[in-house]
Amino acid sequence: MRYLRLYLYFMQFSISRALEFRLDFTFRIVMDMFYYLVNILFFKVIYLHTPMLAGWSSEQVQLFVATFLIVDGISMTVFSSNMWWIPELINKGGLDYYLIRPVSSLFFVSTRDFSVNSLINLFMAMGIFIYALIDLPGEISFLKLLFFIVLIINGTLLHYLLHLLLTLPIFWTHSSRGFVDLFYSLGMAMERPHRIYKGGLRIVFNFLLPFTLIASVPAQLYMEAFDVMTFVHLTVVTAIFWMLILFIWKKGLKNYSSASS
Amino acid sequence: MNWWRFVVAAELRKILAYRSDFWVTFVGQTLVQLLIARALWSALYEAQGVTEMNGYTLEMMTLYYLIAPIGQKILIGQNVGFIAREIYDGTFSRYLIYPLSPFQYKTLTYFTHSLFYFVQLILIISIYGTFFVPGGINIGGVILGASLYLIASLVYAMIQTIIELISLWADNIWSLAVMLRFATSFFGGGLIPLTFFPDWSLVVLKYTPFPYFVSLPIRTIMGTSTTEEILFGLLMLTFWYGISVGIVKLIWNRGQLRFTGAGQ
Numbered sequence: 422m423r424y425l426r427l428y429l430y431f432m433q434f435s436i437s438r439a440l441e442f443r444l445d446f447t448f449r450i451v452m453d454m455f456y457y458l459v460n461i462l463f464f465k466v467i468y469l470h471t472p473m474l475a476g477w478s479s480e481q482v483q484l485f486v487a488t489f490l491i492v493d494g495i496s497m498t499v500f501s502s503n504m505w506w507i508p509e510l511i512n513k514g515g516l517d518y519y520l521i522r523p524v525s526s527l528f529f530v531s532t533r534d535f536s537v538n539s540l541i542n543l544f545m546a547m548g549i550f551i552y553a554l555i556d557l558p559g560e561i562s563f564l565k566l567l568f569f570i571v572l573i574i575n576g577t578l579l580h581y582l583l584h585l586l587l588t589l590p591i592f593w594t595h596s597s598r599g600f601v602d603l604f605y606s607l608g609m610a611m612e613r614p615h616r617i618y619k620g621g622l623r624i625v626f627n628f629l630l631p632f633t634l635i636a637s638v639p640a641q642l643y644m645e646a647f648d649v650m651t652f653v654h655l656t657v658v659t660a661i662f663w664m665l666i667l668f669i670w671k672k673g674l675k676n677y678s679s680a681s682s
Numbered sequence: 683m684n685w686w687r688f689v690v691a692a693e694l695r696k697i698l699a700y701r702s703d704f705w706v707t708f709v710g711q712t713l714v715q716l717l718i719a720r721a722l723w724s725a726l727y728e729a730q731g732v733t734e735m736n737g738y739t740l741e742m743m744t745l746y747y748l749i750a751p752i753g754q755k756i757l758i759g760q761n762v763g764f765i766a767r768e769i770y771d772g773t774f775s776r777y778l779i780y781p782l783s784p785f786q787y788k789t790l791t792y793f794t795h796s797l798f799y800f801v802q803l804i805l806i807i808s809i810y811g812t813f814f815v816p817g818g819i820n821i822g823g824v825i826l827g828a829s830l831y832l833i834a835s836l837v838y839a840m841i842q843t844i845i846e847l848i849s850l851w852a853d854n855i856w857s858l859a860v861m862l863r864f865a866t867s868f869f870g871g872g873l874i875p876l877t878f879f880p881d882w883s884l885v886v887l888k889y890t891p892f893p894y895f896v897s898l899p900i901r902t903i904m905g906t907s908t909t910e911e912i913l914f915g916l917l918m919l920t921f922w923y924g925i926s927v928g929i930v931k932l933i934w935n936r937g938q939l940r941f942t943g944a945g946q
Contacts, residue, residue: 444852445852445857448852448854448857448858449857451857452858454861455865456863456864459865459867459868463873466874466878466879467726467878470726470736470878471729471730474725475725475729529906547890598707599705599706599710601704602707602710602711603707603714605707605712606715606751608720609714609718610714613721615724617722617724618721622717622721632715639745649842656798
């Protein structure tokens with residue numbers, strides 16, 4: 422409850438601050454809309470040349486695209502703004518402020534800024550998802566939909582953990598530029614159907630850097646027959662990464678030089 | 683007149699200051715984007731049961747997506763905020779007392795970054811072409827295509843300068859610069875070769891700068907562009923450069939009156 426109350430304060434503060442900078446607020450909404458458009462057009466162009474890709478039809482890929490746009494929307498709303506600041510906080514000693522608070526420093530650092538403009542884009546992504554869902558042949562299963570929401574939350578958490586995995590090396594390298602750029606490149610793996618990856622790439626994107634588990638596998642579990650092993654794989658990998666991040670965060674804090682020391 | 687050497691040397695030192703960053707960005711990004719693109723196109727070719735689509739074999743696609751991310755680095759040059767950051771924190775005023783135009787200085791620093799990746803593109807593609815492309819690759823075409831990227835980077839820098847100068851009015855412009863990157867990447871053929879686009883869209887895109895930022899340099903390196911296309915591309919780049927310079931002058935003349943320096 423304490424953390425929930427704290428998060429509500431974060432939201433309140435972020436909303437009032439965001440509305441002070443209206444042009445920036447508007448630009449970011451337009452930027453995200455453009456990102457959505459590019460991703461939709463990308464697959465529209467691909468499907469001009471094939472009826473199927475990695476076993477999915479155009480309607481199925483539409484749902485997959487909407488899935489990763491929703492995950493991206495939630496990540497941008499809740500986590501991404503905070504992820505961008507972590508390198509500066511670590512390098513300039515600003516992390517001290519978070520470490521002395523009587524709450525989890527990782528929670529504080531990861532959720533302090535709530536991005537209101539991304540919330541608006543998240544609603545748009547949901548609209549795209551509803552359109553894709555209606556366009557998909559077959560009946561809509563509400564039980565599957567509920568389960569899908571759980572998978573989306575899991576996917577978002579995994580996205581956040583992978584982002585942290587490629588940001589926290591800054592505790593040692595003191596520059597995150599390379600790793601952050603690498604994260605955005607690897608993020609493209611999330612934006613492609615997982616079945617295109619074979620051999621070594623499949624192992625990398627399903628296990629080592631499991632970007633395919635963020636959106637593609639949840640979309641598969643919704644659109645196709647439910648597979649228990651896939652679901653177990655998804656949850657176990659997320660749990661492992663969660664523990665890994667906690668470990669790296671603790672190790673990183675031991676290496677951290679505060680501004681006042 | 684030797685000031686440009688100091689500027690270039692300083693920028694090169696900055697680029698190489700964080701060596702882990704450089705290698706992770708360069709190798710990691712290039713390799714990752716290449717592998718993902720190759721996986722996608724392999725799946726597409728397999729789904730269609732073909733070995734060639736719209737003039738591209740899978741090997742040509744691999745070369746295309748090897749060139750694209752490095753070419754993007756040439757285009758982008760310095761990252762977003764190369765002018766805006768200094769306007770926001772008031773340190774842009776130092777350029778106003780230098781014995782040269784701030785835009786000359788900024789263009790040179792931008793170009794240094796582009797030049798750095800230009801050299802790498804030539805090296806990597808020459809090595810790749812020698813060992814992995816049947817029949818080798820025309821080094822003259824590689825140099826010409828990479829040079830087109832350099833010329834395109836000057837135009838891209840000027841268009842980005844327009845966006846950066848909006849920071850004289852707006853709080854934060856990085857989202858506009860990111861939109862420019864998305865547009866360049868998609869409409870320039872960085873995500874999918876333009877030959878896969880519908881014909882009607884190519885007619886429209888022909889008069890935008892995007893195809894000449896990405897598609898034309900890549901196809902020149904691969905040896906699939908014609909002399910007419912290259913000449914038309916250079917004409918369009920010159921046209922868009924002129925337009926951009928005009929807009930930059932207009933914005934700067936109005937905007938500099940709003941600038942508040944930090945008094946350094």
